[in-house]
Amino acid sequence: MTTLGTAYLVMALLSVLVGSALYIGAARSKVSERTASLIAWARHGFGLATLMTGLASIYLAFFFVQRHYEIDYVYHNSSAELPLMFRLSAFWSGQEGSFLLWAIWTGLIGLVLVRKAGRHETAIMPFYGLVYAFLLGMVVAVKPFAATGGMRTDGQGLNPLLQDYWMAIHPPTLFLGYALMAVPFVFAMGALARREYREWVRPAAPWAIGAATVLALALSMGGHWAYRTLGWGGFWGWDPVENASFVPLLCGLALLHGLFLQRGAKAPAQRTNIGLAITGFVAVMYASYLTRSGVLTEFSNHSFSALPHAWLLLAGLIGFTGLGYGLFLWRFRGIPNPPAFDSFTSREFGFGLSVVILMIAAVLVAVGTSTPLITGWTGKPSTVQPAFYNQTMAPLGFLMTLMLAIYPIAARDGLPWSTLKKRLWLPLLLALAAGIAAAVTAKGQMAPASVAAAVGLAFGGTLALTLNVAAAWRIGRSSGLVSVGGYLSHVGFGVLLVGIVCSSLYSRTERVRVEMNDKARAFGYQLRLLNRGVEVAPTRTQIQIRVSPAGGANPGLLSPAAFTLHPSMARDRSGNQMTAPGIHSTLSHDVYMAPVEFDPGSWESMPITLKPGGEAFQMGPLRIFFMGIEEIGQQGAMNWGVRAFLHVQRGKEMISVAPEINFQTQRGTIETLPGGSRINVDPNTGFDGSMLFDLMGPNSRQRDPYAVVDVTMKPLIWVVWLGMILTVVGGLLSVVRRLRDNRRRAAEGMDIAAPLPSEAATHR
Amino acid sequence: MSRAGIWGSALILAFGGLGYKAFQKSVTPYVSVPEARASHDIVQVYGAINQAQLHFNRQSSAIEFPLTDLKHNTMVVHYRGVRPGNMAQATHCVATGQWQGDHFEAQTLLIKCPSKYQGEKKA
Numbered sequence: 001m002t003t004l005g006t007a008y009l010v011m012a013l014l015s016v017l018v019g020s021a022l023y024i025g026a027a028r029s030k031v032s033e034r035t036a037s038l039i040a041w042a043r044h045g046f047g048l049a050t051l052m053t054g055l056a057s058i059y060l061a062f063f064f065v066q067r068h069y070e071i072d073y074v075y076h077n078s079s080a081e082l083p084l085m086f087r088l089s090a091f092w093s094g095q096e097g098s099f100l101l102w103a104i105w106t107g108l109i110g111l112v113l114v115r116k117a118g119r120h121e122t123a124i125m126p127f128y129g130l131v132y133a134f135l136l137g138m139v140v141a142v143k144p145f146a147a148t149g150g151m152r153t154d155g156q157g158l159n160p161l162l163q164d165y166w167m168a169i170h171p172p173t174l175f176l177g178y179a180l181m182a183v184p185f186v187f188a189m190g191a192l193a194r195r196e197y198r199e200w201v202r203p204a205a206p207w208a209i210g211a212a213t214v215l216a217l218a219l220s221m222g223g224h225w226a227y228r229t230l231g232w233g234g235f236w237g238w239d240p241v242e243n244a245s246f247v248p249l250l251c252g253l254a255l256l257h258g259l260f261l262q263r264g265a266k267a268p269a270q271r272t273n274i275g276l277a278i279t280g281f282v283a284v285m286y287a288s289y290l291t292r293s294g295v296l297t298e299f300s301n302h303s304f305s306a307l308p309h310a311w312l313l314l315a316g317l318i319g320f321t322g323l324g325y326g327l328f329l330w331r332f333r334g335i336p337n338p339p340a341f342d343s344f345t346s347r348e349f350g351f352g353l354s355v356v357i358l359m360i361a362a363v364l365v366a367v368g369t370s371t372p373l374i375t376g377w378t379g380k381p382s383t384v385q386p387a388f389y390n391q392t393m394a395p396l397g398f399l400m401t402l403m404l405a406i407y408p409i410a411a412r413d414g415l416p417w418s419t420l421k422k423r424l425w426l427p428l429l430l431a432l433a434a435g436i437a438a439a440v441t442a443k444g445q446m447a448p449a450s451v452a453a454a455v456g457l458a459f460g461g462t463l464a465l466t467l468n469v470a471a472a473w474r475i476g477r478s479s480g481l482v483s484v485g486g487y488l489s490h491v492g493f494g495v496l497l498v499g500i501v502c503s504s505l506y507s508r509t510e511r512v513r514v515e516m517n518d519k520a521r522a523f524g525y526q527l528r529l530l531n532r533g534v535e536v537a538p539t540r541t542q543i544q545i546r547v548s549p550a551g552g553a554n555p556g557l558l559s560p561a562a563f564t565l566h567p568s569m570a571r572d573r574s575g576n577q578m579t580a581p582g583i584h585s586t587l588s589h590d591v592y593m594a595p596v597e598f599d600p601g602s603w604e605s606m607p608i609t610l611k612p613g614g615e616a617f618q619m620g621p622l623r624i625f626f627m628g629i630e631e632i633g634q635q636g637a638m639n640w641g642v643r644a645f646l647h648v649q650r651g652k653e654m655i656s657v658a659p660e661i662n663f664q665t666q667r668g669t670i671e672t673l674p675g676g677s678r679i680n681v682d683p684n685t686g687f688d689g690s691m692l693f694d695l696m697g698p699n700s701r702q703r704d705p706y707a708v709v710d711v712t713m714k715p716l717i718w719v720v721w722l723g724m725i726l727t728v729v730g731g732l733l734s735v736v737r738r739l740r741d742n743r744r745r746a747a748e749g750m751d752i753a754a755p756l757p758s759e760a761a762t763h764r
Numbered sequence: 765m766s767r768a769g770i771w772g773s774a775l776i777l778a779f780g781g782l783g784y785k786a787f788q789k790s791v792t793p794y795v796s797v798p799e800a801r802a803s804h805d806i807v808q809v810y811g812a813i814n815q816a817q818l819h820f821n822r823q824s825s826a827i828e829f830p831l832t833d834l835k836h837n838t839m840v841v842h843y844r845g846v847r848p849g850n851m852a853q854a855t856h857c858v859a860t861g862q863w864q865g866d867h868f869e870a871q872t873l874l875i876k877c878p879s880k881y882q883g884e885k886k887a
Contacts, residue, residue: 356772360779367783371791380793385806388790392783596845686815 019045020129050107123190185281212252213731350407401460435459465494489730496723
């Protein structure tokens, strides 16, 4: 059964290699009939490869859905009690499935690419085949269909953090973005191979915009998931795993601005764009290496653990880097390099500056993320704190907002300052008002650097936002909705910055201990614990906390005065505790409650440490002998725990008890002893020698439950989500527009390298 | 050099300088216990957790435990964030924080456990 899955993958790999070889033959063939025949067979090869990859994916999904725990990958990432959606999404929760997901996206995109590439097909598809073959090779190497070597009735379960709607759809989106980033790369490689440096720009543009948009969507989903699930109150933590995907996004954004620049009549930035397309794909490969090889395991809370075939990933990274930059440098001197711009108020200058700023950001984030590797070479591995990113990205963000503000109103050949001033005065006034408001509210509340960041980003964000809204309105009315994509994305970026300033710099947190009375206070609210915790999933305990105004509370716009929050705590298979917040959203702010500590009301007890086979523990008339333990389940399994065997003597009476503890749920059994005392295994015990027990006397009482929670007021967090949505919608509209333009040009038989007559007009 | 090259180079130099300065200020090396004690900056200490003396202070919501580095120097760590649930099984951890008076105040704890998600799997 498992052999069939592997056979599908090997057939896919062979098919794509044959297909690529046929494409190379077609590219070199001088006889047109032979070329057509080779292309037709090469397409069949790619089609077969995608079909085989699809069958392998369906086969693996079938094993997950039908609970086939004899498959090693299914066993380690799923369990019987999971609902269908999470049994399916467990497919891409580990290394094996996520590589397969990346491969199937690459296959499907390849099918579209061969139909859209036109005369570029034979130049780009051999390179695309190489990318596809590498991914299939990785999948074959990591063996998603390997058997466990025995029948198993249940699996080890899916990480509780991944049992979330957003985490079910985030990875497919991210890997779609990764797969799309290969397309501009292969167009650039094809351009280098053919020495045609202008013709690839228009057909590659929709793919580059699509890749950046999908990556932005994936990161937005990840951010939203982090905010709603992780409980640390933010949506972006500058963690290596987040950064690893952020760098390709920045490269993709730089590339699409570079491609816009090259569409001008003089076609500048030809070298730059080839370099950017290669760098974007190398960044994707580097991101995969950083997060999957295990090199950052010591430095990130999120990265996958070490991949057994990390060397193959490293070989791929080195291979594609060498191939891409090698060919680029070989051809470098032959690539035309016309001057980029004539005027500082021209759109060309804006595009060029955007490329530089985005690439500076990409390099800084890449350096920060790679710090453990770089410093490791000097013998003292180090990491950078989030302050590094905040201090460098804030001024870059400010500069970017100024660019976004000025260049929507600039024209291809520059606008006179008098016209610029006419269009600038009202947005400038609004931006000044936002900056002053930020200064007044921030002063005294935060560090001077944060005040400067708040003022700068509020000013720049508002300026960019208003000017791009005006430009989108003007262009939308004259040229239709699909023409406003770029402006809408820029509006989204402005909105996002304003949201980040408000929700991050102005958020305030208080830590409070909440009990079943009304004494706890935070931000003018009174907080009351309503329950002793409810087990809502096998390892998840949910608590209920009633929040009501107690004078001084800001209930928020359009919000009920009192509400109940349901934060929860869960454990993953390694026993790590994870917290999920309770969130109450209003139009003006979110009340965000993250649990820190929860005690459901333990019994008054005495902790005792017992040695197996050692001396008896004596308490009054009771003598307790610790005979030994039995491990339950396997380490990492949902039922993993221990059973302790005790002999208890009271006078002449001797009984045997066997209290158990489950290390995943931290719950165990309580055994009653002669005389009414009770004993349980302490959840914090080790078990490789002495063990810790809790002994309760016959009159011990149950303590009141309590929870320690962090309550955070987060102003205008919804503005962040709105900014993300607008950015992505704008990107999608841009893709549609570029596709339409290309179709129209093809239909009209126009020179693919010349600018559309309408373009100069629509941007004025 | 073209005008675009001059502008680009100026920006790259400016942000390269800013990045270098920010890097120097925020880079957090792995240090030993005596180095952490002597440092006024945020540092990271990798070491073994003394499970026998680990306790949770319910009043301050802080975990307190002795941490012994690879050169067998020991310091007391206080950590007030969300309690890592696998503290009981943890053998080692990376504490990131700053020396404060008589103890190391950790801002983050990265727990190293014997079991890892896929680390145990055979190739």
